Amino acid sequence: MRLKFSYFVKNQSMKIFLFPCSIGVRAQNGNRAALAVxxxxxxxxxxxGRTKIKVLAQKIPIIRGICYFFAxxxxxxxxxWDSCKLSEKPLNSVSNKISNKLNIKRESVVITLLLSVSVGISLFLLGYVPSKMYSVFIEMNTDFGLRNFLIALIKIAIIFLILMILRFLPMTQDLYKFNGACNQVQRRGGSSISKTKFDHHGTFNVLNIIIFTFILSVFVITCVGARIxxxxxxxxxxxxxxxCMAVAYEICYYFDKWKVTRAIGIITDCFVSAKPNITHDEVARIAWTEVKMFSKEDDVKDKENSLSSLLVEMQTILERAGKYEKSDVEWIIATVLGVSRPEAKLVKVxxxxxxxxxxxxxxARAAGKPLSSIFGFVEFYGLRFDVSKKVLSPRMETEILVEQVAKxxxxxxISILDIGTGSGAIAVTLAKITNASVTAVDVSKQALVVAKSNAEKNEVKVExxxxxxxxxxxxxxKFDIIVSNPPYIRSLDIAGLDEEVKNYDxxxxxxxxxxxxxxxxxxxxEAPLHLKNGGQIFFEIGKGQFKDVSNILQQNGFSEIASKKDYSNIIRVVRAKYDKRK
Incomplete structure (x- = not known):
């Protein structure tokens, strides 16, 4: 079974269109569609699911507006209708033949009938009341053009009155809030609401274009007043x-393109958009995310607990706390599932x-707890290390130090001494990836317990x-190489560190x-006493410490000082050589 969407026009400036309904949002991107409710x-x-699409006149002005309206x-x-089927269970009562046949609840059928009746009444009011009001309050021998113009104004006033009534009906509140969410998400390109405060009104959205087209056509047709x-x-x-379809589309399209969203949006969009809450925004972003992730191999899927829903909810939670990092999201998902990050990306439900x-x-991550403390371990250089509050959680930057030592x-x-081993990340990794004899020291007995456990779990021998x-x-x-990632934070700076560092390390x-x-x-x-002639020393250092550490090395007989920058272009590793003959 495929989602049927046989008539759709793709806008030049957007790859994804969002269509609101009363309980969710439908997203469309090429031949892919996703509905979130x-x-x-x-x-x-x-x-x-995939859709059957006929893209018509997408780059032809005027024609594209007519196609877009019907699409x-x-x-x-x-x-x-898809949202009703997806979100509701059918009633099994014999008296609800229509709802059972359509596989939706009776309430949905009732709402549809009420909307149909409302449209019928609206058309009657627009066709009969304006002329009647004109004949009662204004003389009928008024100029033909002026008469039609006044009747058109009365019709527009009635339309605005109907829109105002609908604006405050409970059954339309969620529809308008989802439309407001669609406006925000389309402008943000699917990103989270917490990054920047956005206005929920927009010129180029489905409901606004339809309403604006209807108002413009009523005004123009009434003013022309054909009588042949x-x-x-x-x-x-x-x-x-x-x-009017074509003109309304082009006006909305170019006003949105030129960022003049208030000019037309304030006239009609204010009646069909409402400020969304976090849930409305999440649903719109879920539809957006799902349609972007939907692969060519996928077919129709009705999902609970989907990857797109999970990603959006995680992003909202973390960004509201100012803790969002894409790598953290991937790490949490992969760790809970017990798979690698690439494998985790293949899980859709x-x-x-x-x-x-x-x-x-x-x-827990949003509350400031580091991932290592949440799960009790961390991945380092492709290996798994258990950690606790007794040891420093190894950082990604320290992998650069390990790489330099391994080279x-x-x-x-080769013999290597790791000073201040902590969790044993440096020592165990070097023992794993080299043939060196590795010794590790630490002043903390509790840290050595953790380090020894990590060596056993990674099946390496370290003294x-x-x-x-x-x-x-x-x-x-004496050793060929001494390596250390010692404490390098100034005492007075510790109080100002991130909570996840000062509270958990x-x-x-x-x-x-x-x-x-x-x-x-x-x-x-003390290192010269324990380095062989020509031996090397490797340090991880803090930001801005290269000059000071280099001076300390030189003062103690080290030469050939070199450095290595980290992923943020900060000098993170210092290397030096000790030669007794110099």
């Missing part, structure tokens, strides 16, 4: 109606438990010693003293 249980549900009417009709013969009058009026667990982790450790008989830097090492013991692994350089001084002073 809120069902009776308050859950977000999605139907996505929009058809799209709104499809959105309404009924069949000629009908042809003229139909021609004028089609002309989640079980209720998976969905709940992912959202629970997202709220220098090419020989089989662990509890030692305050070199204090427990024999003076005669041990202060012992952060505090580098008054100027942040205490450990560099201590290590550089």
């Amino acid at each position: 809120i069902d009776e249980r308050g859950l977000k549900r999605i139907r996505a 929009a009417i058809f799209a709104l009709f499809c959105a309404f 013969a009924w069949h000629w009058d009908m042809l003229i009026n139909v021609g004028l109606f089609f002309t 989640f079980s209720p438990k998976q969905y709940r667990d992912i959202i629970k982790a997202t709220y 220098a450790a090419q020989n089989d008989k 662990f010693l509890q030692s305050d830097l070199f204090s427990r090492l024999k003076k005669s013991r 041990p202060k012992l692994s952060l505090d580098g003293g008054e100027d942040g350089l205490d450990f560099y001084r201590r290590i550089c002073q």
